[in-house]
Amino acid sequence: MNAAGDADPRHLSFASALAAARAVRRAEHGRQAYRTVRPEGTMGWFRARGPLSVLLVVAAREGRLVWRGPDSFALLKPPMTMDEPYTAGGLRFLLLRIVDRRWETLCFAGPAGLAVLAALGCVPLHLWRTAIVLVLLGLLHVTVCMTGLVATGLRGLLRTFRRRRDGELAAESLPARQWSMPLCHELDAGRAGELMREVSDRLSRLVDRRVRAASESQGGQPNGVFVTEVLLCLVTGITTDAMREAVPRQQRVGLPFGVGTDVVVLEPRDQVPGRPPRTFNTANFFLWYVFGCAGVLLMLAYLVADQERRSCADRCAGRPTGYGDALRWLGQRLLLSDPPDLRPQSPGMALLGWLVSIMALMAIPVAAVALQQVWRAADRMNRRFDKEAEAVLARRKILLLVATLDEQRATLDVFRRHGSEPYPERRPPHTVHRLGTVAGAELMLASAVGDPSSPAGVAQVATSIIGQWRPHYLVLVGTCFGLRPRERTLGGLHSGEQALGDIVVSRQARDVAHQAVTEVDGEPHRLDRGPRPSPSAELLGVLGAAADSWSGSGLHIGPIVGATTLYRSDEAIAELRRRHPDAVAGDMESHLLNGVAAEHKVDWIAVRGISDWGTADKSDAHRHQAAVNATEFVLHAIELGLLSHATGTG
Template identity: 35%
Template sequence: MRGTEPTWSQCRRLARSVRAARHGREAYAWMRPRAAAGMFRQRGPLPLLLAVAAAEGLLVSQGDSGVAVLEPPMRKRRRPLSVRWTVLRFAAQHWGLLLLAGPPISLLLLAIAAALLHAVVPALLVIAVLTAYLAAAMTSGLITQIVSDSRRPPIRAVANTMAATSWSLVLLHQPDDQSARQLFDSAYQRFTALVRAEIKLAAHELGGEVRVRVTDTLVGRLSGITTEVMRDLVSSSVRAGMPFGPGTELILMANATTDQEPSTRQPQVAFFWLYLFALTVLTLGLPMMIVVPERSDCLGAECAVALTDYGRALDWLVYQMLFQNVPGLSPSSGNSVVLGVLAHLLLPMTLLVGVVAARRSMAEHRHRVSVAQRERERMLTNAHVLIVVTTPVEWRSVARAAYRATGKAVAMDFQHRQVVYELGSIRDTTVSMIRIGDQGALSPGGSALSTVDAIQQVRPDYAILTGICYGLRPKEHRIGDVVLGKRVQDLDHQKWVEEQTIQVRGENIQPSPTLLGRCHAVAGTWTGSAVREGEMVSWTKLLNSDSAVKALREQRPDAIGGEMEGSGFHAAARREGVEWVIVKSISDWAGQHFDAEGREAEIGKPDDFQQRAADNAADFVLHMIEMGALSAKPSDMRR
């Protein structure tokens, strides 16, 4: 359906598929809530809603079964459509109003026409039908309001408020469990594309051009998700947060989530409804207390106006509540007079209880909205860490470590030049990852350009290059030891002089003191492999030579390890003003023949050690995040 207007038959098939789902009726009621006049739906039939959403670019479909529908905030200007679709959109959005006002207006015009033609009887009949229609609509609206207010949980009202002020995912339906994640990701990508297009259009109209990163939240409701698999998938997504706890109505989706426990209040008893119930019982029971004394105390003619039966007593009591007297009725007993005086107090007491209940309800609603807003702000303001890896082994190690910490699978963002892998939130720290396309620093897919693109996309507070490296001290260190680069020496910039003398002219840079301090602190709580600190060399040459390693060790006697991407990585991070550090783990000795324990052996560069080293480096980085070491933004520290 993307890019073309769907046929009515396609929309009808999608609507039938939604209704047939396990939670389809709940989603249908959410898409088409009752209007103020309860006998009508507020919005049009579901096929019409789907067709209009597709015309506006708000519908994402998968054949004739899977469908997701987005809805912009109420304040947003809707996309201009053709005359046909504009009329259909108005009908879909104001269906209840059209059904409520359309027939009465038509009947009124018909009655006027009949009266002008002197057809009095038909005119009266039309007016009678019109009166009955309005009475039925008003009665239905009153009953619906009372029933819905008593059944609707407070969180649903908060969800309605949030959905009206933010982009919302109003429907998510896919009966095929295998395609559920694809539909959810497509819906989220459509949301980011729509927001980005809107901002770019606004900039273009002002004569400018911008690069856009979407930071808004997408509000979802559990009622709009039709299958259990899809509900579990959304709830467990790294993008989703539920401010009122698992299984509740409101779902907030963004490029970040929170793992803090929600701050909620205990549900309160609806005292106003209990008061009305008690008042009704009292009103129906008091006439029995009036009738008996009235029958015994009335004398002769007084009995004609006395409250001697239940109907008279009930009428008189209701009038007393309204500070009125019933013509032709008068109490004859002192007991009735006292009860009448007490009945005068019920109306002001009811008004007082109603005002207090309304204020408490509004305060509770404001509190819940503030909780949701704080959650939304927290989702958007977490400290952000970008983890940079190069090889598939490194990617898998980080993904597994993040899954152990969050319990959520990796989500992929394809909206930018660089694919960003969202790993979720850990201790108020949003974690993203990129994988560099090529080894080394200077190629188009190397660490320098890839890191610049990623930083400009996600705007992280911290950047960490992790993965595997080669060691330079096989007698002192072991395969799998974590290497923390206290300084990074760039070996690519060299000057060759006579007698094959090489002068290194590259930078020797210290990483972020903040991140180094964090690494030092958490190393004391790390129970994994040994953590080695020292100088790392960065050279875009793949070493597998004993002589080259010996020359390197002689040239850089303080170096403890080396790799290929560090120089481009730190140059990009420094250019973009991001705190950075390099944390890797030894997987080999760059061609020298030593085994895992540093003993000489004819094993070259064993791939078996790469997985162990990548796991250790990833575990150390995630351990640092889990300790809360990166939960504070650098900007907050400077305050």
């Protein structure tokens, strides 16, 4: 149950919708938000959308309303060509959708249509003057509306040639072709991040649902949907100053037109190369005008014929007394003339004919405005937005992978200390933490907790996660055991330069579990036969460059040996050091990365923190700090910006 008492936001009550509309109206920028969510119509006299309360009820029914109460909600609006069918949800929502989407049409056609119907009702009662007055009033209403249409079009044409900011142009025209957020009302700016995450999740589910429905209608069944829609957030639709300052600071919110403009964008859940084109038509009001004029003529023909029959007595030759003749006369008036053999003589018919001619003349500027609307849809602002959107979709995505929940907690702690607000996002069967954007790269954290007794355990989980989230780079962070301790001797071998908490970057990942055993001079001789893949040369170069400016724990770059063996033995570690004297560390996961990454063509590397030495006295006392140190170094390297515009193979 939410704050407004609605158990299910999809069935928002009118009482709650009215309370929300009043809350918006009382807000700091309520009037401007009203004008944004209910923009001026093409005629200038009416709003293009229905009352806000109706709009909210319809949006809730269609799942486009992120509702947390009358003081906390956001409205999503689809592109022009992607509205829900009118009939979805039954007769009640059919009527509500008509009121919402065709408000201007109702305000235009309603009074004129009622006037004509009332005039027709006067005909059987022989109230001719009343009928003519009603028809003239209806035509006057249409004429005034059409005058407003021309004036609005001319005003828009003048604005086109006036120097305007790209953000202003984007806010005006892009919602026709882009999912947008025209209204955001939140009184507590501290909850902006939570609300924007809900908006992002709702948009992903809406797009996912529509893609699946479209596929199923064509006899298909999609296997996963990658949501690449960029949400256009209209700043003028945000109702308070505090929220207008807070929204641009949230994770995955971009500023394609700079700070302080009318538009910010919420980046998509997924990124893929390129941006699919979307076609649309913004001139359909011209067709509405043509159809409206045709309907008016069809009704007027009946009135003209009836009036002429009653007034001509025995002298009806050359007068439009039949419905067909009346329609032909009205059609000729569209060409500003009368048929040579046909002319009405009843009072008021001459004025009626000239009003019809004016209606025909109005079609010329209406058509010009329609063409101007189509031209504006392809102007430079759209091209700039597409360029910015492509840059967002091409942003580098870096997946940090850990093998245990302890390593996950350590990684999250690091990002929280650096001011990030990680949050989980579930895509069954996995959950990934979004860590935010650092130096133009998007970071995510996943935990590949599998069965450590089998090489397929962690590898299978990691494969599934990478297949779902499609990162460009894969970095394994967490802990390992060191092979070159500074303060002790292992198996009689000399001490090294490592300390607990030091960081190891893999130059090679050796699988030491695959061996061949032969007999030499009566003694068993072991020969390693496992693969020795090298990580991404690009990532190794980036981390090597970051080492020059690193001032934290000790850093070591070299081979890491890997096996699904949990080492807790001095003798086993000494044997491992004798077989691999150049190795710097060992773990249970690094050697699995190459196969996983190669399958998805993802660049990979392992960065681990030394938590123990793999000996009999090992403990978990340094595990958390070791994982923290490894993550700190990875974050340091990313902050240098060397991966923001790189060319990972993912």
